[in-house]
Amino acid sequence: MGQIRVPLCRPFIGEEEIEAVAEVLRSGWLSSGPKVEEFERMFAEYVGAQHAIATSSCTASLHLSLVALGIGEGDEVITSPFTYTATAEAIISSGAAPVFADIDPETLNILPEEIERKVTPKTKAIMPVHIAGYPCRMGEIYDIAERFGLFVVSDAAHAISTEYEGVKIGAMKDLNCFSFYATKNVTTGEGGMITVQDGELASRLRLMRLHGIDRPTWARRRSGRRWYYEVVERGFKYNMSDIQAAIGIRQMEKLNWMQRRREEIARIYAEELGSIDLIRLPSEPERGRHSWHLYIIQLDERLDRDEFIARMAEKGVECGVHFIPLHLHPYYRKRFGLKPGDFPNAEGAFRRVVTLPLFPGMSDEDVGYVVESVKSVINHMTAG
Ligand SMILES: Cc1ncc(COP(=O)(O)O)c(C=O)c1O
Secondary structure, X not given: OOOOOEOOOOOOOOHHHHHHHHHHHHHOOOOOOHHHHHHHHHHHHHHOOOEEEEEOOHHHHHHHHHHHOOOOOOOEXXXXXXXXXXXXXXXXXXXXXXXXXXXXXXXXXEOHHHHHHHOOOOEEXXXXXXXXXXXXXXXXXXXXXXXXXXXXXXXXXXXOOOEEOOEEHHHOOOEEEEEOEOOOOOOOXXXXXXXXXXXXXXXXXXXXXXXXEOOOHHHXXXXXXXXXXXXXOOOOEOOOOHHHHHHHHHHHHHHHHHHHHHHHHHHHHHHXXXXXXXXXXXXXXXXXXXXXXXXXXXXXXOOOHHHHHHHHHHOOEOOXXXXXXXXXXXXXXXXXXXOOOOOHHHHHHHHHEEEEOOOOOOOHHHHHHHHHHXXXXXXXXXXX
């Protein structure tokens, strides 16, 4: 492997985030406080949600959402096998069982018709994952949810700016869970957010996020008996700190610019790589907006995916693979009796996918270098 010239991803952090963290550190209030409240307000406004609840991660958000909905032991939640393990891990943590439904080989998103085939009397929720930021077919998914009386909990880790039919994922019912992990479109280092339209559910999530305590420390600071609180719900330690939220606030201020830059880079890739027969480029959603969290291309079966990645690495371009389908991992195979062949579309996609670098701080020169490297590697692999 050569030296990395263009990494897969780099967080877009400037002096403003560093200053914001320093300000919190000097303030004397480090845990959940005014910065978390401000970040939640900004997030809710951006996605058009009624309520936003900041958490420690998307994994925590997904888990908390299921528990708050009363989902647990003996229940089933339908999700995609083509995702990061966090999705199904959250379902398992709730006590419910993940039930996988195969994906559309083009968009890499869960297929509504496969979801419907997997519904049983034990099914309580659908957890669609908007892979790379491409919106799932939410109209059909909500239709299935309504017919069978199921909740929809979106894994929107990649989908902060994603829209379906003009509506951002965060504005949809029932619950939507976001990630601010270091590589995400908005980062707080680690962190997450749940958006919800129902006020009662929002209050329950707020309670459960911090030990089930009725009035968290920040809310008690001006009351007479500051030390008094009551535990009124089952709780978790899933809150976000003001240090993280301060970073998030600065990131939200830059989000429109960062999103436009992602779109610009995706457009350059499409223009420059579109004529290569042996590559299928990610498509633009017909009925929505892509957040371009990841730029996932699919190689023709005649090309060896691993060799392509190794040759790109020799040129200093770091590529990724999103994702290794969950049913191929030893834990899921053992625990749920899954095996290769169970989800042919997910497996076929896995053999072909390569994620190219895409992040707002990429210069035009970086983008050009990735394009040239792809062309040169493909030429090399097809020569003779
Ligand atoms: C699809 C998906 N869901 C959930 C997560 C988990 O996010 P977090 O690291 O914030 O828990 C990730 C993280 O990469 C992800 O890609």
